[in-house]
Amino acid sequence: MLNRNNISFHIKGVSGLGITLLFLGALFLAGYPSDGGGTGANNNQEPASTELNLFDSITFDIQLSSSLAAKLPVVTVKLIAPFTVNDIPERIDKWLNAVRKYGGKVELKPDPDYPASRNFGLILDLLDKVYDLAKDMLIYSNAENYNVAVLYKPASGEVTRFVFTLKEAMK
Numbered sequence: 001m002l003n004r005n006n007i008s009f010h011i012k013g014v015s016g017l018g019i020t021l022l023f024l025g026a027l028f029l030a031g032y033p034s035d036g037g038g039t040g041a042n043n044n045q046e047p048a049s050t051e052l053n054l055f056d057s058i059t060f061d062i063q064l065s066s067s068l069a070a071k072l073p074v075v076t077v078k079l080i081a082p083f084t085v086n087d088i089p090e091r092i093d094k095w096l097n098a099v100r101k102y103g104g105k106v107e108l109k110p111d112p113d114y115p116a117s118r119n120f121g122l123i124l125d126l127l128d129k130v131y132d133l134a135k136d137m138l139i140y141s142n143a144e145n146y147n148v149a150v151l152y153k154p155a156s157g158e159v160t161r162f163v164f165t166l167k168e169a170m171k
Helices: 016-031 058-069 090-101 120-138 140-145
Strands: 051-054 076-079 146-152 159-166
Touching (some): 058 090, 140 146
Antiparallel strands (some): 146 159
Protein backbone atom coordinates (compact mmCIF):
# COMPACT_ATOMS: atom_id res chain seq x y z
CA MET A 1 0.00 0.00 0.00
CA LEU A 2 1.27 3.47 -0.86
CA ASN A 3 0.96 5.99 1.93
CA ARG A 4 1.61 9.55 0.82
CA ASN A 5 2.33 10.83 4.32
CA ASN A 6 5.46 8.80 5.03
CA ILE A 7 6.17 7.68 1.44
CA SER A 8 6.67 4.02 2.23
CA PHE A 9 6.02 1.16 -0.15
CA HIS A 10 4.74 -2.17 1.13
CA ILE A 11 3.45 -5.13 -0.85
CA LYS A 12 1.93 -7.64 1.56
CA GLY A 13 4.72 -7.37 4.11
CA VAL A 14 7.64 -6.84 1.67
CA SER A 15 9.55 -3.60 2.27
CA GLY A 16 11.28 -1.42 -0.31
CA LEU A 17 14.65 -2.77 0.87
CA GLY A 18 13.51 -6.33 0.18
CA ILE A 19 12.37 -5.40 -3.32
CA THR A 20 15.65 -3.64 -3.97
CA LEU A 21 17.62 -6.70 -2.85
CA LEU A 22 15.51 -8.98 -5.05
CA PHE A 23 16.02 -6.66 -8.01
CA LEU A 24 19.81 -6.49 -7.50
CA GLY A 25 19.96 -10.28 -7.13
CA ALA A 26 18.07 -10.73 -10.39
CA LEU A 27 20.46 -8.35 -12.13
CA PHE A 28 23.45 -10.23 -10.75
CA LEU A 29 22.12 -13.59 -11.88
CA ALA A 30 21.19 -12.25 -15.31
CA GLY A 31 24.77 -11.07 -15.81
CA TYR A 32 26.34 -14.29 -14.55
CA PRO A 33 27.70 -16.36 -17.45
CA SER A 34 26.03 -19.72 -17.90
CA ASP A 35 28.18 -22.76 -18.69
CA GLY A 36 25.36 -24.70 -20.33
CA GLY A 37 23.24 -23.83 -23.30
CA GLY A 38 20.99 -21.54 -21.26
CA THR A 39 20.51 -17.88 -21.93
CA GLY A 40 23.12 -15.68 -20.28
CA ALA A 41 24.12 -12.08 -20.84
CA ASN A 42 27.36 -13.18 -22.52
CA ASN A 43 25.59 -14.78 -25.47
CA ASN A 44 25.26 -11.36 -27.13
CA GLN A 45 28.91 -10.40 -26.58
CA GLU A 46 31.83 -10.96 -28.89
CA PRO A 47 33.67 -14.22 -28.34
CA ALA A 48 36.76 -14.01 -26.15
CA SER A 49 39.94 -13.31 -28.09
CA THR A 50 43.55 -14.27 -27.44
CA GLU A 51 44.78 -11.09 -29.19
CA LEU A 52 43.50 -7.56 -28.68
CA ASN A 53 44.63 -4.14 -29.86
CA LEU A 54 45.10 -1.50 -27.16
CA PHE A 55 43.04 1.62 -27.77
CA ASP A 56 41.71 4.21 -25.36
CA SER A 57 38.08 3.16 -25.03
CA ILE A 58 35.76 1.39 -22.61
CA THR A 59 35.24 -1.07 -25.48
CA PHE A 60 38.85 -2.21 -25.04
CA ASP A 61 38.24 -2.73 -21.31
CA ILE A 62 35.13 -4.82 -22.04
CA GLN A 63 36.98 -6.94 -24.62
CA LEU A 64 39.92 -7.54 -22.29
CA SER A 65 37.59 -8.32 -19.39
CA SER A 66 35.69 -10.85 -21.53
CA SER A 67 38.91 -12.50 -22.68
CA LEU A 68 40.21 -12.78 -19.13
CA ALA A 69 36.83 -14.05 -17.86
CA ALA A 70 37.06 -16.87 -20.42
CA LYS A 71 40.23 -18.00 -18.61
CA LEU A 72 42.20 -18.29 -21.84
CA PRO A 73 45.76 -19.51 -21.22
CA VAL A 74 47.28 -16.45 -22.91
CA VAL A 75 45.78 -13.10 -23.88
CA THR A 76 48.06 -10.75 -25.82
CA VAL A 77 47.43 -7.01 -26.03
CA LYS A 78 49.14 -5.49 -29.08
CA LEU A 79 50.04 -1.84 -29.42
CA ILE A 80 48.73 0.32 -32.21
CA ALA A 81 50.67 3.40 -31.11
CA PRO A 82 54.10 2.95 -29.49
CA PHE A 83 55.04 4.29 -26.06
CA THR A 84 57.86 3.66 -23.59
CA VAL A 85 57.80 1.90 -20.24
CA ASN A 86 57.97 5.34 -18.64
CA ASP A 87 54.83 6.55 -20.47
CA ILE A 88 52.37 3.68 -20.02
CA PRO A 89 48.83 4.90 -20.83
CA GLU A 90 46.41 5.10 -17.92
CA ARG A 91 43.96 2.63 -19.49
CA ILE A 92 46.44 -0.29 -19.50
CA ASP A 93 48.12 0.90 -16.29
CA LYS A 94 44.82 0.31 -14.47
CA TRP A 95 44.90 -3.30 -15.68
CA LEU A 96 48.52 -3.70 -14.49
CA ASN A 97 47.54 -2.28 -11.11
CA ALA A 98 44.56 -4.68 -10.91
CA VAL A 99 46.86 -7.66 -11.57
CA ARG A 100 49.19 -6.48 -8.80
CA LYS A 101 46.27 -5.72 -6.46
CA TYR A 102 44.93 -9.27 -6.80
CA GLY A 103 48.31 -10.83 -6.03
CA GLY A 104 49.69 -11.22 -9.56
CA LYS A 105 53.16 -10.22 -10.74
CA VAL A 106 53.95 -7.35 -13.07
CA GLU A 107 57.42 -7.78 -14.56
CA LEU A 108 59.44 -5.93 -17.16
CA LYS A 109 61.14 -8.34 -19.56
CA PRO A 110 62.99 -7.82 -22.82
CA ASP A 111 60.95 -8.99 -25.83
CA PRO A 112 62.64 -12.07 -27.33
CA ASP A 113 61.32 -11.08 -30.77
CA TYR A 114 63.63 -8.06 -30.59
CA PRO A 115 67.10 -9.30 -29.65
CA ALA A 116 69.31 -6.92 -27.76
CA SER A 117 71.63 -4.86 -29.88
CA ARG A 118 75.32 -4.64 -29.24
CA ASN A 119 74.48 -1.68 -27.00
CA PHE A 120 75.77 0.80 -29.55
CA GLY A 121 73.09 3.09 -28.14
CA LEU A 122 74.84 3.08 -24.77
CA ILE A 123 78.22 3.66 -26.41
CA LEU A 124 76.80 6.52 -28.47
CA ASP A 125 75.20 7.99 -25.34
CA LEU A 126 78.56 7.80 -23.56
CA LEU A 127 80.35 9.42 -26.49
CA ASP A 128 77.71 12.15 -26.58
CA LYS A 129 78.29 12.87 -22.86
CA VAL A 130 82.07 12.98 -23.38
CA TYR A 131 81.58 15.36 -26.31
CA ASP A 132 79.31 17.61 -24.23
CA LEU A 133 81.86 17.65 -21.41
CA ALA A 134 84.71 18.48 -23.81
CA LYS A 135 82.59 21.15 -25.46
CA ASP A 136 81.80 22.64 -22.05
CA MET A 137 85.48 22.63 -21.08
CA LEU A 138 86.99 23.79 -24.37
CA ILE A 139 84.41 25.90 -26.12
CA TYR A 140 82.07 27.30 -23.49
CA SER A 141 84.78 27.92 -20.90
CA ASN A 142 85.68 31.11 -22.76
CA ALA A 143 82.33 32.61 -21.71
CA GLU A 144 83.46 32.71 -18.09
CA ASN A 145 84.91 36.23 -18.52
CA TYR A 146 81.76 37.75 -20.01
CA ASN A 147 78.31 38.97 -19.15
CA VAL A 148 75.59 38.82 -21.75
CA ALA A 149 72.63 41.05 -22.48
CA VAL A 150 69.72 39.66 -24.42
CA LEU A 151 68.13 42.50 -26.36
CA TYR A 152 64.54 42.22 -27.57
CA LYS A 153 61.69 44.27 -29.03
CA PRO A 154 59.48 45.38 -26.12
CA ALA A 155 56.24 45.23 -28.12
CA SER A 156 56.62 41.61 -29.28
CA GLY A 157 59.35 40.10 -27.12
CA GLU A 158 61.27 39.10 -30.26
CA VAL A 159 65.01 38.76 -29.57
CA THR A 160 67.12 41.10 -31.70
CA ARG A 161 70.62 40.27 -30.51
CA PHE A 162 72.89 38.99 -27.75
CA VAL A 163 75.64 41.33 -26.48
CA PHE A 164 78.55 39.71 -24.68
CA THR A 165 80.50 42.17 -22.52
CA LEU A 166 83.84 41.53 -20.84
CA LYS A 167 83.48 41.58 -17.06
CA GLU A 168 84.87 44.68 -15.32
CA ALA A 169 87.58 42.76 -13.44
CA MET A 170 89.01 41.45 -16.73
CA LYS A 171 89.55 44.82 -18.45
